[in-house]
Structures are given as C-alpha cells and as structure tokens.
Amino acid sequence: MIAGLFAAAVLLLLVVRYLAGILRLRSALRRVAHGELMRPLTLDLPPGLRAAQRDVEAIARQARDLDRAAHRERSELNAILASIPEGIFTVDRRLCLLQANRGVEAMFQLSGSPVGRTVVEAFGHAAMHRLVQLGLQGGKEHRGEITVEREGAARIFELSISPLELGSDHSGAVVVLHDITRIKSLEQVRREFVANVSHELRTPLTIICGYLETLTDGGLDDRPMAENALGVMFKHADRLGRLVDDLLVISRAESRSVPLEVERIDLSALLHHVVEQFDEPIRSQAATVRILAAGGDLTLEADAVRLEQVFINLLENALKYGNRPGLAVDLHLERSGPNIQVQVTDNGPGIPSGDQEHIFERFYRVHKDRSRETGGTGLGLSIVKNVIQAHSGNVSVRSAPGEGSTFTVVLPLLQSAPVAPAPWSAAKKTATEGTSGG
Ligand SMILES: Nc1ncnc2c1ncn2[C@@H]1O[C@H](COP(=O)(O)OP(=O)(O)O)[C@@H](O)[C@H]1O
Ligand SMILES: [Mg+2]
Numbered sequence: 001m002i003a004g005l006f007a008a009a010v011l012l013l014l015v016v017r018y019l020a021g022i023l024r025l026r027s028a029l030r031r032v033a034h035g036e037l038m039r040p041l042t043l044d045l046p047p048g049l050r051a052a053q054r055d056v057e058a059i060a061r062q063a064r065d066l067d068r069a070a071h072r073e074r075s076e077l078n079a080i081l082a083s084i085p086e087g088i089f090t091v092d093r094r095l096c097l098l099q100a101n102r103g104v105e106a107m108f109q110l111s112g113s114p115v116g117r118t119v120v121e122a123f124g125h126a127a128m129h130r131l132v133q134l135g136l137q138g139g140k141e142h143r144g145e146i147t148v149e150r151e152g153a154a155r156i157f158e159l160s161i162s163p164l165e166l167g168s169d170h171s172g173a174v175v176v177l178h179d180i181t182r183i184k185s186l187e188q189v190r191r192e193f194v195a196n197v198s199h200e201l202r203t204p205l206t207i208i209c210g211y212l213e214t215l216t217d218g219g220l221d222d223r224p225m226a227e228n229a230l231g232v233m234f235k236h237a238d239r240l241g242r243l244v245d246d247l248l249v250i251s252r253a254e255s256r257s258v259p260l261e262v263e264r265i266d267l268s269a270l271l272h273h274v275v276e277q278f279d280e281p282i283r284s285q286a287a288t289v290r291i292l293a294a295g296g297d298l299t300l301e302a303d304a305v306r307l308e309q310v311f312i313n314l315l316e317n318a319l320k321y322g323n324r325p326g327l328a329v330d331l332h333l334e335r336s337g338p339n340i341q342v343q344v345t346d347n348g349p350g351i352p353s354g355d356q357e358h359i360f361e362r363f364y365r366v367h368k369d370r371s372r373e374t375g376g377t378g379l380g381l382s383i384v385k386n387v388i389q390a391h392s393g394n395v396s397v398r399s400a401p402g403e404g405s406t407f408t409v410v411l412p413l414l415q416s417a418p419v420a421p422a423p424w425s426a427a428k429k430t431a432t433e434g435t436s437g438g
Contacts, residue, residue: 014046021045025056032060035067087157090164094121095132098172107157107177109150128159131173135161136173137297142230145180155181190332196363200243200377204236239377246379249309250362253386260303260390262415267300267307267340268293271331274311281319287327289315306387313380314344314407318375322348322404339393339410347404356397360385384409 045053081101087108089100097115114122120129128146133141142161147154158178161175166172211219211229221224251380253259273289275282282289311331318329332343351359351366358364362379384407388395392412399405400427 002235016351018048021049025049025052028056028060032056034062048143057221085179088172088174089114089173089283091119091132091136092166093136095129095136097122098166104177106149107155107179125259131159132161132173132175135159135175136163139163155179156184193362200363202242204239204243208233208240209238243377243379246377246383249383250379250386253306253383253390260306260415262303264299265302265304267333267342267411268298269303270308271306271311271333271342274308274315275331277312278319285319285323285327286320286325286387287322287329287414289329290331292330292332293301294332296335298333298335298340300340300411300413302391302411303387306390307411310384310387311342311344313384314409315334317345317347317380318344318348318405320376322346324348336410338413338414342409343406344409344413345404345406350401350403350405351397351399352401353399356399359397360395 021043024045024063028043043053043056043088060089072153081099081103084101085103087106088105090098092098095118097117097119102112104110105112108114108123110122116354119132120126123129125146125148131142131144131146134144140163144159144160144161146157148157156179158180160176160178161173162176164172164174211233215226215229219229232361268291271293275291276291279286315329319327322329326347328347330345331342332345334341353371355364355366357368360381362382363375364381365378385395388409388411392411392415396408397405398408
C-alpha cells in the first residue's frame, strides 16, 4: 500500500517535471519567435527532453546570428545611404515613403524624416508627385526634372524613378534625386558665352565689311574718305585681334590641361616690369604711378607670365578709366600672414556699387560703348579673376563713385604645383621700392 502510494507520488513528480519542462520549452520557443533571444539560451530540462532542448537552442543560435547579420547589413546600408549626397527614397504603390536618406531631408530642408507620409504630404510638390506616379505606372526607369524653391533661389533636381519589387503583390519605386543646378547654370553660362563671343566678333567685322563695300563701290576714288575708312578698319581689325588674344588667354587660364608654370618670383620686381610697359600712356596722361612695397621678403611661387597679365590688366584699367588730370595710381604690396597682398588704388571715376559685383564677369562693362571706344573687350577682369583663382588666391574690388577704386589681390606664398628651379626675377630684379611716371 505504502509502496503503491510512493510509486504514485514519484510518477506524479515526474509528470510535473516533464510538464514544467515542456512549458519552459514553449516559452523559449515563443521568445525565439518574437526575436527576444539576445543571450544564449540555457534550459535545464529532464533527460527525456534534452534532444528537444538541443534543437531549440540551435534554432535560437541561428535566429540570433541571422538577426545580427541583418542588423549589420542594415547599418552598412544606412551608412552608405547617408553618405550619398544624392537624395534617395523608396515609395510603395500608394506613393507612401518607406525609406529616405538624409540627402532627401537636406535637399528639401525638412525638419524630420518624411517616412510614412505620401510624396505630396512630405514635399508639397505636385510636379514631383506626378513624376513619381508616372514612374510607378510605367514599370521601367523614368526620368524628369523639377524645380524647387530654396532660400529664395531655384534649385533644379533631376529625378530618376525605377520600379522596385516589394514582395509578391506589392510594387513600389526607388527615387533618386540629383541636384543639377550647377550643371544647368554652367550650360547657361556656356550658351551666353558663345552668344557674346559671336556678337563681339560680329560687331567689328560688320563695320570692316561695310567700309570694304564702300571702297569697292568706287570709294577708292575719294582719297580722304578712303584714308578715313582704312583708319576705321584698322582700328576694328586691331580690336578683333585683341578679342582673339583675350579669348585665348581665357581659354588657357580655364583649361586644366595647361598647368601653371610655377616659379619663385619677386613680386615687387614683376610690378616694376609691368609699370615700365606703361611708360608712354603714363607720360602722356601726366599720371603718377607708385609702387609702394612694405619691407621684407616679397617673393612668392607663381606663374610669372600669367601674373604679369593680371597686373597689366589692373593698371591698364586704372589708367584707361581714370584718364583725367591728376590721376594717381598706387600699387601697394605687403606680406600678410601666408599671403602677399597687392592693392591697386586709383583716384579715377570709381565704379557704381550695382556694377561692382559684375565687373569680373566676362564681357561685362559698366559703359559698354565707352569701353568699346577705348578698345576694351570686357574680358580683362575675368582674366584677372581666373588667373588669381588658379593660384588659389582671391581678388576683390572696393570703390566709391567719384572717389576711385581699389582692387585687392591676395596671393598665397606657396603653390602646391612643382616649382621651377630658375627664378624668373633674377635677371629683371630691380629696387623693391620706386616711382614711375609723374
Ligand atoms: N579702375 C577702374 N575704374 C573704373 N572702372 C573700372 C576700373 N576697372 C574696371 N572698370 C570697369 O569694369 C569694366 C570691366 O573691366 P574689364 O574686364 O577690364 O573690361 P574692359 O576694360 O575691356 O572694358 C570696365 O568696362 C569698366 O567699366
Ligand atoms: Mg580692362
């Protein structure tokens, strides 16, 4: 009897242990299913359940490894997407955003993630909505452009919409946004440049052809008239030559295939050399041109030929536009930290403030007709800017109408390009301070 009771108690205990074990297995399986198993699973189960325990532990391990791999891949993908300057987002077929990188937020200056909202809600851009919809319906890559107002300026984005399979009955699209504002504006600049060049070349050519026609139509018999015609033709042919020269300088300055010929030069000596070339106009205008060099080392690494072009243009402008009694031009140069600064100051007519920001643009002239009359091409200052920028320097203007202008050129002492061993200035070196003209 007692033995029977004992056996029943042991059996009950065993059943309870197994039941408890099965419950623990079930709970462990549920945690695996819900992805809650971050730590290795340790179950202490009765011997008869050990095989099942090993299987559950193996499943848990695999689930954990898969989870880690997926997490790593997600992080990598997010890092890649975040580092791409292009905006990238995905939408489902209802045009609701599923994912978006930071580029999208930056492009549209969003204050938070647009995920979860529709294209219209997120960007408030009807044309963009239509484009994405067209891309979704088309089933193949679709491209288009949109314009977005940002900080009062228009930016142009190119959109590329490609179909995306999101499971058996779900489709969507991946949208890539590329900011093409700069490319578009360069295209515009190029178009305007070609139009400007054609116009500038056309004008003297038309005049020359007109006179040639008059001469061939009997004008040669009228000697005074013929001489006048030849004079005008000569002037315009000269202008054509200048234009072509300036255009060549510009194209060379802009071409990366023609590198700077960098050598060590004495800037003060170079300025003296420039001023000497204007001896005649300085004398005939009774102008005063001074080179004021602060003491110390004023040598720097630069392309001497191109730099000479810069100061020829600046001095030529100062003399040409300031042509009046008592004209004084100062070329003031001094070291300033890792740079040398040259200021070309004149007491000429000055430049109206509205024109100052444009005078470095190609073909820009404050008084187009007056500039043309004096042989100006409107390219001088754009050459100046180009050359200075090629030297990693900077040029700016300060001017008050009626009080004259100051052009400030800042040039770094050192260039990253290799430096020629022979110093340009060795043969031409003159005093570091002097006055020319008077
Ligand atoms: N020192 C200056 N004083 C007054 N106006 C100037 C001066 N330098 C440049 N400008 C103005 O800037 C314009 C652009 O100069 P530039 O590019 O050298 O062209 P260009 O001399 O061939 O007309 C000139 O047409 C002139 O109106
Ligand atoms: Mg000029």
